[in-house]
Amino acid sequence: MSEGADVVIVGGGLMGCSTAVHCAAAGLSVIVLERFHVARHASGANAGGVRRLMRHPAEIPLSLAAMEKWHRIAELVDDDCGFAVSGQVLVAETEAEMETIRKRHAEVSALGYDYEELIDAEELYRLVPALVPGCVGGLVCRDDGFADPFRTSTAFRRKAEALGVDIREGSTVTDFYRKDGYWRVETEAGFFDAHKVVNCAGSWAHRFAERLGEPVPLEPFAPMMMVTARMPAFVDPVVLSVGRSLSFKQSAVGTVLIGGGHPGRPDMQTGASAIDFAELGISARTVLDLFPVMRSATLVRAWAGIEGKMPDGIPVIGPSTTEEGLFHAFGFCGHGFQISPIVGRIMSELVMSAEVSLPISPFAIDRF
Ligand SMILES: Cc1cc2nc3c(=O)[nH]c(=O)nc-3n(C[C@H](O)[C@H](O)[C@H](O)COP(=O)(O)OP(=O)(O)OC[C@H]3O[C@@H](n4cnc5c(N)ncnc54)[C@H](O)[C@@H]3O)c2cc1C
Incomplete structure (x- = not known):
């Protein structure tokens, strides 16, 4: 028996949970599959820095938009996430x-x-x-500052669940592929069918991308x-x-x-x-x-904490170039916490085939 949703998200870090919050708020049914537990990796181990300072030029529009969200983060996830403006x-x-x-x-x-x-x-x-x-x-x-990573990831998780997102912890995704016009996502405990898949598997995400014909030079570091x-x-x-x-x-x-x-x-x-x-x-x-x-x-x-590093210091954010209905968000190079509220919004726009509200072409997966 398979279970299904409009969107299956692989990875329950902040990018996965933020994507889930934004997709669910737009009315989509969402399943998040997480190998360990929510925020087990980079999203729970980070320094909580909410920083626009010294951003790569390509990331500046996202970082500025994210900062606006941080200053009103409770409107998004019903919690202030411990965000403090310290400079x-x-x-x-x-x-x-x-x-x-x-x-x-x-x-x-x-x-x-x-x-x-x-x-x-x-x-x-x-x-x-x-x-x-x-x-x-x-x-x-x-106006930069810092937040509490544990509170932040917990807030995103709770908001996602309040919006009806089904978060499955202890669910390792082993493979996903197109089948009869939809996506089949396999785990060790069964499979899930979805119209769209979002690859938020952090420092493991490139393995899925590579298998689907999109190799990226992500280097995990700790x-x-x-x-x-x-x-x-x-x-x-x-x-x-x-x-x-x-x-x-x-x-x-x-x-x-x-x-x-x-x-x-x-x-x-x-x-x-x-x-x-x-x-x-x-x-x-x-x-x-x-x-x-x-x-x-x-x-x-x-x-x-384990994080994915890219040679040019910026992440992969965008649609797959080989597969319809697949989207990637990974390789945040040690500074994804700050932009996580906006990355979730961008991913939901991609999933809904809506116009993406911020420039993401520098983050294309085929740039290497
Ligand atoms: C020590 C440290 C300090 C940092 N400090 C800052 C900072 O101050 N400011 C800042 O902006 N950023 C910071 N970062 C970066 C930030 O934490 C990350 O960029 C961000 O959390 C990435 O989120 P993510 O969801 O992409 O990855 P992750 O949090 O790693 O989530 C990916 C998830 O995918 C899951 N997964 C992997 N494979 C599978 C599979 N096959 N099936 C199911 N699930 C799978 C993993 O278990 C993991 O939970 C720091 C990172 C670290 C490690």
Whole structure:
């Protein structure tokens, strides 16, 4: 016996759940098939950064549209997702790094955007007084911020379910293919039929694409995170660095979350990921260099999450070029959390054969 829906979504991360919310809100019946549990991978392991700062030019329209949604996220999922406007600041430690920032600022301004602001050392230290002395300036997005990944994915999941979406956890999709004019999606426990399929399988999504004749050079990687015990409040904005891999923020309860992309080791077979302590040491050294107050920090936990990296640093978002009724959204390169509310909308527009409201041609699957 098969079960069926208008749309079957493969993968219950934020992209799958956001797509489900938008499709269900438009009146479609939706089944989400998730191998483990909702947000088991990148969507539950991430740093929660809600950042327009330093977006790839192709992503800027999506990022700006997503930011509007973040500022009213409760209207979409009935929860504020822990979203807080803290600002995000990119720090230049040297004059050469400041020059890199100036070039970036000029490029983005030439495209007609004014959401990134160049700041001098005085404003930098006003925003981030705990920063080590000697930095020369920065780039800031004052309306950026961060949210709680667990609350966010839970909110998207609950909203999807409230709209009637059938979320099947522990359902590994083994294959999907066209059959008599519709899609058949096979799992280890049975199969599902649908008019449309959306491939949101994260760092595993390229395997399905490749099997359907659309090979993409996605490389799975496992960026690591660390979190400290509570500390007295000392930093408001999220801090990034031009010259080092860093994403640094203090939560409302005082814990400090440290990321930046230092890689652990993913096991794509089991979905587990292991810490690389040498790499973690580099991340810790960066933080000690930039924030002297961190010398008294106690590290509580470290983890790694699996994410898909593309050679050009931007995801695949769009229709299949080989199969009718199949759509892809994967390979978010470590910064998909912020754009997840808008990616879901785009995928629902594609599924409904509606006009896509934002430019997605740079994300075409056949660009490689
Ligand atoms: C450590 C870390 C920090 C990050 N920090 C930020 C940040 O600060 N800001 C930001 O914007 N982004 C950040 N990101 C990126 C962001 O988390 C991801 O881009 C985003 O969550 C991707 O969502 P997704 O739904 O595509 O992938 P995932 O969350 O990985 O979801 C894909 C799902 O598909 C499922 N799946 C795979 N194969 C199958 C199958 N065969 N059958 C059924 N289900 C399957 C998986 O189990 C998984 O749950 C970070 C990522 C990591 C790892």
